Amino acid sequence: MNKYIQSIRIDWEKLERDSYLKDISSLKTIECIHFNKNITFFAGENGTGKSTLLEAIGVAYGFNPEGGTLNYRFSTYDDVSELSNALTLSKGAKRSKYNYFFRAESFFNVATKAEDYRDNTPKEIFYQQYGGKSLHEQSHGESFIHFFQSFSKEGLYLMDEPEAALSPQRQLTLLMQIVNLAKQGAQFIIATHSPILLGIPDSEIMLFDNAGISLCDYEDTESYQVTELFINHRHEFLNRLLGE
Incomplete structure (x- = not known):
């Protein structure tokens, strides 16, 4: 399948000598990353650089740093x-037919701008999509x-922690939508901690x-291992964790 972003290359010489980015362990030795699947997940502990890299990819592609389509231009x-x-x-x-950069932390601001950008579309018609x-x-x-x-069109979707406000059932709904759009040719790059989303078949x-x-x-992701341990060995896990 077509990948709208096939690879990225980092030129560390373009950064300031004392840039904090050079101290991020996961990133500092990377020069090139290839995307081989239509669904790619960034997984890892907080602070390992997942969102930092995803944001950089989004901005380099032409997205507004806080999210939205390529047409969104605002800064809070x-x-x-x-x-x-x-x-x-x-x-x-x-060329992708549709592009979107979703960030859980700035969703409120993007939702507000979506209403600002509806132009003369009547509210009742505009709200049908939501x-x-x-x-x-x-x-x-x-x-x-x-x-x-x-989201219903083939295109590029960058998503930073889309599971943040979703129940497990809603995460399954999102999982099905991601899979269906990917089958149509959409490309997803997603930073997530969700053991549900990470389980999507044929993803990377x-x-x-x-x-x-x-x-x-x-099965090697910490999200899976901690969840599996908690569900299958809850009493032993909690006793050890709480020192009881």
Whole structure:
């Protein structure tokens, strides 16, 4: 299948000598990353550089740092890393029909701008794509899933922790949508801790840790291992954790 982003290359010489980015263990030894599947996951502990790299890819591709389509241009807090300046993207020959960069931490701001950008479209028609009402009039989880369900076109989707507000059932709904869109030719690059999303078949998982970035199996992710241990050995796990 076509990949809209086939690979990325990092030129570390383009960064300042004392850049904090050079101290991120998972990133500092990486020069090139290839995307071999239509669904790629960034997995790893907090602070390992997943979101930093995803943001840099998004900005280098032309997205607004806080998210949205390629047409979104706004800023509520100027805190963009310089990594995007050091990235070179290798793009596929086919142009994507739709592009979206989703960030859980700035979803409220993007939802607000979506209403600002509706132009003269009547509210009742505009809201149909989001379950029939404003995203701000829905619960956090409802707004997330209705927002995701508005994605219906083949294209490039960058997603940073899309599971943040979703129940396990809603994560399964998102899983099915991701799989169906990928079958149509969409490409997803997703930073996540969700053991549900990470279980999508025929996806590629890139593990971020102190050794760098490497491909790993689903069962080797910490998200899976901790969840499996807790579910299957809950009493022993809690007794050891709580010192009882």
